Amino acid sequence: MSSSRIRERLIAPGNLIPFILITSLFFLWGLANNMTDTLLAAFKRIMSMTDARTSLIQISCYGLGYFIFALPAAIYIKRYSYKSGILLGLGFYIIGCLMFFPAKLTGNYFHFLGALWVLFGGLSILETAANPYIIAMGDEKTGTRRLNLAQSFNPLGSITGVIISQMFILSELNTASASERAAMSAQQLQSIQHVELNAVTLTYVTVGFLLLILWLIILITKMPRASDAGSAVNLKATLGRLFKNRNYVLGVVAQFFYVGAQIGVWSFTIRYAMNALNLENTQLPAGKTPEQAAATYYIAALILFASSRFIFTFLMKFFKPSSLLIFASVMAIGCSSVVIFGSGMTGVIALVAISGFMSLMFPTIFGQAVYGLGDDTKIGGSGLIMAILGGAVVTFLQGKVSDMTGSINYSYVIPLLCFAFITYYAFASSKIVRKESE
Numbered sequence: 001m002s003s004s005r006i007r008e009r010l011i012a013p014g015n016l017i018p019f020i021l022i023t024s025l026f027f028l029w030g031l032a033n034n035m036t037d038t039l040l041a042a043f044k045r046i047m048s049m050t051d052a053r054t055s056l057i058q059i060s061c062y063g064l065g066y067f068i069f070a071l072p073a074a075i076y077i078k079r080y081s082y083k084s085g086i087l088l089g090l091g092f093y094i095i096g097c098l099m100f101f102p103a104k105l106t107g108n109y110f111h112f113l114g115a116l117w118v119l120f121g122g123l124s125i126l127e128t129a130a131n132p133y134i135i136a137m138g139d140e141k142t143g144t145r146r147l148n149l150a151q152s153f154n155p156l157g158s159i160t161g162v163i164i165s166q167m168f169i170l171s172e173l174n175t176a177s178a179s180e181r182a183a184m185s186a187q188q189l190q191s192i193q194h195v196e197l198n199a200v201t202l203t204y205v206t207v208g209f210l211l212l213i214l215w216l217i218i219l220i221t222k223m224p225r226a227s228d229a230g231s232a233v234n235l236k237a238t239l240g241r242l243f244k245n246r247n248y249v250l251g252v253v254a255q256f257f258y259v260g261a262q263i264g265v266w267s268f269t270i271r272y273a274m275n276a277l278n279l280e281n282t283q284l285p286a287g288k289t290p291e292q293a294a295a296t297y298y299i300a301a302l303i304l305f306a307s308s309r310f311i312f313t314f315l316m317k318f319f320k321p322s323s324l325l326i327f328a329s330v331m332a333i334g335c336s337s338v339v340i341f342g343s344g345m346t347g348v349i350a351l352v353a354i355s356g357f358m359s360l361m362f363p364t365i366f367g368q369a370v371y372g373l374g375d376d377t378k379i380g381g382s383g384l385i386m387a388i389l390g391g392a393v394v395t396f397l398q399g400k401v402s403d404m405t406g407s408i409n410y411s412y413v414i415p416l417l418c419f420a421f422i423t424y425y426a427f428a429s430s431k432i433v434r435k436e437s438e
Contacts, residue, residue, distance in 0.1 A: 011146065015137045018223045022137075023150045024214065025086065025130050029123045030157025031164070031207070032093065034266070034302065036116060038165035039200070041270045041291045045173050046196045047109055050403055056113060056396075065120025066127075066388035073125040074382030075235065082136075083223040085129035090215045092122025097208025104201035107193065115204075124385055131366055132381040137224065144321045144367025148313040151363040155306035162302060164203060166295045172199035173289050238379045247432040248380060251369025254425035255387035258361045260394025261332075261418035264411075265354055267395050269301060270294040272339070272408050276347045297348055301355035308359040321364045322430035328357040329423040336416035340409050347409065354415075361422060368429045394418060 011019050040054045069092075077085035096119025103111035134150045135143035174192045181189055242248055273294035274280060280290050312324055335357065338350035366384050373380045394414055402411040 011138050015224055017221065019134070019137055019150070021218055021221060021223075022086070022130050022133055023153050025090070025126050026150050026154040027157035027160075028093070028211065028214070029126055030154035031161040032119060032123060032157075034158040034161035035165050035169075035203070035207075036120075038162060038170060038270070038291075038295065038298075039116075040267050041294075042165075042169055042173060042196070042200065043109065043112075045178075045289075045291065046193055049109075050399075054399070057116060064392075065117050066124040066391070067386050069121040069124035070128050070382040070385040070388075071379075073128040073385075074379050076125075077129050078378045081223075081225060082129050082133040083218070085125055086133075087215065087219060089122045089125030089127075089129060090211060090218070092125060093119055094122070094208045094211045094215065096120070096122055097204045097211065100201045100204040104197050107190075107197060112200075124388070127388075128382050128385045131363075131385070132370065132377050135367065135370065135377070143371075144364060145313060145316045147363040147367050148309065148316060148360070152306065152309040152313055155302055155309060155359065159299060159302040159306060162295060162299050164207075166292055166299070168203045169199050170289060170292045170295055172196055173291060175289050235379070238376050241376055242373075242380050242383065245373070247371070247429055248369050248373065248383075250425050250428055251365055252383045252387045254422050255362070255365050255369070255384050256390035257394070257418035257421045258358075258365055258390070259388045260390030261415040261422075262358050262362070263391035264395045264398040264415050264418075265351070265358065266298065266301070268398060268402070268408055268411060269298045269351060271402075272351055272412075273297045273348050275408050276344055297352055301352040304352060305355040305359045308356040312360040312364075320430070321368060322426050324360055325364050325368070325426035326423060326430075328360045329419050329426055332357040332419040333416055333423070336412055336419060339412045340416065343409075351412075365422070365425070390418075 036057060039057055043049060043057065044054045073085055073089065076088065096115050096117075099115035099118055100112065103115050130150075131147060134147050138146055173196055176184070176192065181192070184192075270291055271294075274290050277294070279293050282290075282293075312328070315324060332354050335350045335354045339347050339354070342350055366381075369384055370377050370380050398411045398414045401414060402408050405411070
């Protein structure tokens with residue numbers, strides 16, 4: 001089939017340029033998400049923290065950021081427009097990046113968390129606007145496939161984020177261990193941390209200035225209204241209908257567990273690879289830290305994630321989204337089991353493989369959950385973005401399991417349980433949507 005025919009089917013006439021601009025945002029929040037994932041490994045070394053304490057980064061981002069901003073963003077978007085929501089979210093993203101500079105001046109971990117909170121609040125607004133906006137840019141029947149196509153560029157941003165972090169943040173980390181840092185004088189330690197925090201700050205501030213250019217481009221571009229202009233908001237009635245919709249409610253829960261699994265899998269990938277391959281005690285090329293070496297496997301996971309999303313999007317021409325979701329979640333359970341009980345390169349390969357099967361999950365759960373919601377889609381979409389809270393809760397639980405058992409392997413039982421629920425939702429949603437269609 002020619003590319004022009006595919007575009008005609010997936011995207012309504014006249015919406016190609018807006019579709020490209022909105023799809024670029026999927027790339028950009030992938031960049032932010034995965035730059036932040038590497039911060040767990042970075043701050044663990046910079047400030048000699050436990051896994052549970054470093055996971056406060058994810059709590060700040062996905063708990064206090066995504067969760068708090070999503071519903072107000074949906075109300076704002078319903079009252080005004082998708083474009084206004086996108087400009088607002090991108091503005092918060094930019095401000096959060098620039099706030100890394102004053103955080104660096106204080107050197108206070110919680111000030112960095114504050115900057116991340118603002119940044120991820122912006123991402124929450126962007127996702128609340130962009131996901132349903134993409135679905136609205138064509139026929140509802142192809143909405144899930146269209147969202148999978150747009151979301152395919154998200155992992156490309158993720159890969160870019162990890163590469164940027166590896167080149168400009170992880171490469172600047174001093175190789176001194178926590179015990180070696182504890183033995184240093186205050187002046188010595190401060191000197192090392194100054195260089196490391198400088199690397200973190202310069203990277204985020206540079207991204208902030210580049211995003212300002214995109215903000216201006218979107219501002220001057222005419223965007224389709226998609227029947228979203230100035231709609232009245234009857235929140236109580238809308239929430240009442242949503243809570244009675246079993247497919248939607250189960251979808252929100254499934255999204256909570258999926259995001260928790262994804263962030264948990266990725267957040268501890270570097271730690272898992274370092275441990276499984278004993279990189280702390282392995283001779284590495286001069287100037288290369290164990291975190292840098294382990295990040296190579298993280299990048300491999302993201303490359304697989306990106307390529308698999310394009311593959312699954314293509315397969316949706318022949319298979320139902322729910323059928324593919326069942327297959328992917330069952331395979332993710334199998335790979336998680338190998339990660340838990342495996343070791344060495346076998347465990348690392350299984351961990352990388354999980355990303356291939358996760359690639360389908362977010363947009364497919366989103367598309368399945370909002371199917372048939374009509375005018376309630378905007379508020380309903382915010383619930384699915386609020387479910388990103390799972391990235392904070394599940395990652396914290398995974399960090400606690402790691403600390404309590406002394407094994408990063410056993411912590412992956414948490415993502416395994418998440419994939420089990422997603423399997424249940426895939427079966428349940430398939431039956432519900434088929435019944436409603438009939």
